[in-house]
Amino acid sequence: MHLRQLRVEGLRCIEAAEIEAHRRLNLLVGPNGAGKTSILEAIHCLSTGRSFRAGQHEHLIRRGSECLRVTARVCSGGVDHRLGFERDRGGWRARLDAEDVSTLGDLASFLGVLCFEPESHALIAGPAEGRRRLVDLALFHVEPTYLSVWRRYQRALRQRNAALRAKERVAICSAWDGVLSDSGEQLAALRRGWCERLAPQFARALGVFLPDMACADALRWRAGWDQTTTLEEVLAASGERDRELGYTVAGPHRGDLRIQIGAGLGRYELSRGQQKLVALALTLATAAAMTDVLGWSPVLLLDDLPSELDPQRLRASLSFLRDLGAQLWLTSTELPESVNEFADFGWHQLVLADGRVQSRHCV
Numbered sequence: 001m002h003l004r005q006l007r008v009e010g011l012r013c014i015e016a017a018e019i020e021a022h023r024r025l026n027l028l029v030g031p032n033g034a035g036k037t038s039i040l041e042a043i044h045c046l047s048t049g050r051s052f053r054a055g056q057h058e059h060l061i062r063r064g065s066e067c068l069r070v071t072a073r074v075c076s077g078g079v080d081h082r083l084g085f086e087r088d089r090g091g092w093r094a095r096l097d098a099e100d101v102s103t104l105g106d107l108a109s110f111l112g113v114l115c116f117e118p119e120s121h122a123l124i125a126g127p128a129e130g131r132r133r134l135v136d137l138a139l140f141h142v143e144p145t146y147l148s149v150w151r152r153y154q155r156a157l158r159q160r161n162a163a164l165r166a167k168e169r170v171a172i173c174s175a176w177d178g179v180l181s182d183s184g185e186q187l188a189a190l191r192r193g194w195c196e197r198l199a200p201q202f203a204r205a206l207g208v209f210l211p212d213m214a215c216a217d218a219l220r221w222r223a224g225w226d227q228t229t230t231l232e233e234v235l236a237a238s239g240e241r242d243r244e245l246g247y248t249v250a251g252p253h254r255g256d257l258r259i260q261i262g263a264g265l266g267r268y269e270l271s272r273g274q275q276k277l278v279a280l281a282l283t284l285a286t287a288a289a290m291t292d293v294l295g296w297s298p299v300l301l302l303d304d305l306p307s308e309l310d311p312q313r314l315r316a317s318l319s320f321l322r323d324l325g326a327q328l329w330l331t332s333t334e335l336p337e338s339v340n341e342f343a344d345f346g347w348h349q350l351v352l353a354d355g356r357v358q359s360r361h362c363v
């Protein structure tokens with residue numbers, strides 16, 4: 001899976017930019033504020049409908065522009081597809097091969113994206129939502145049954161929570177317990193199975209960045225309830241409390257990825273720099289595990305990676321990425337020497353300034 005062409009219009013500082021992409025490495029170079037990260041945001045929007053950066057959707061639209069628009073030619077499964085995404089202040093529209101799509105999942109199926117950026121330490125130190133999202137993103141691509149199970153669970157959860165908020169009778173609230181527990185048990189099992197597959201890849205990637213902390217049992221999935229009993233029994237026992245609170249306390253929506261680094265260190269005991277390295281290891285491990293299952297890797301967006309790593313770790317990470325075979329989009333204020341890891345494949349270097357691609361070099 002990789003992009004062949006990319007066109008971006010009206011996104012942050014970018015008025016219009018068109019890029020012929022390299023299959024392996026695309027290096028975006030330029031000073032701060034040149035628009036490098038905005039190119040990565042455009043790719044992320046094309047896959048997920050949103051930026052990886054915090055903030056409202058409206059802030060993505062260039063001042064003076066009515067909308068932002070991203071179009072691309074993407075090779076997925078050996079077949080080229082044309083993807084398009086547009087957002088204005090009223091909502092979004094998307095097209096796949098000249099046909100309108102109703103869900104952003106239709107785009108994500110043809111363009112899987114993983115991102116590492118300067119705030120990625122939140123993947124380790126932040127709330128469970130970010131870790132669940134990473135696990136669910138991988139499952140969306142590797143497990144055909146995942147999406148229907150997830151939708152079934154979310155639908156039942158919304159209905160049960162609505163009944164709880166309305167202070168309906170316990171019997172009415174409990175009417176959703178069967179569907180919720182059945183789909184919830186399936187969803188937790190899928191997440192747990194993925195984490196078991198991910199664990200050895202995470203240990204390998206962690207050995208690249210924090211070899212003294214790597215261990216084989218670093219990842220475990222916490223289902224979101226006490227698994228000494230079934231979810232149905234937990235929901236029945238907590239029905240009255242849930243009704244008082246107005247929401248469902250236990251279930252996969254409270255699941256989390258347990259990360260235990262060597263020497264028994266938990267994620268909160270790591271320094272900010274160590275958290276970033278663990279987040280990078282987890283992101284690259286996810287890409288490697290997806291590649292093992294699917295035979296192709298998601299596109300990797302690496303924002304300002306050279307400033308996050310010392311030269312030795314940067315060289316090691318690019319070596320890891322070279323062997324992975326993924327298409328990389330890497331931003332930097334200057335050309336890092338470590339890109340010579342890709343000498344056998346070559347790369348495209350694009351120099352940006354003031355939201356424009358000033359020059360393009362094929363190396």
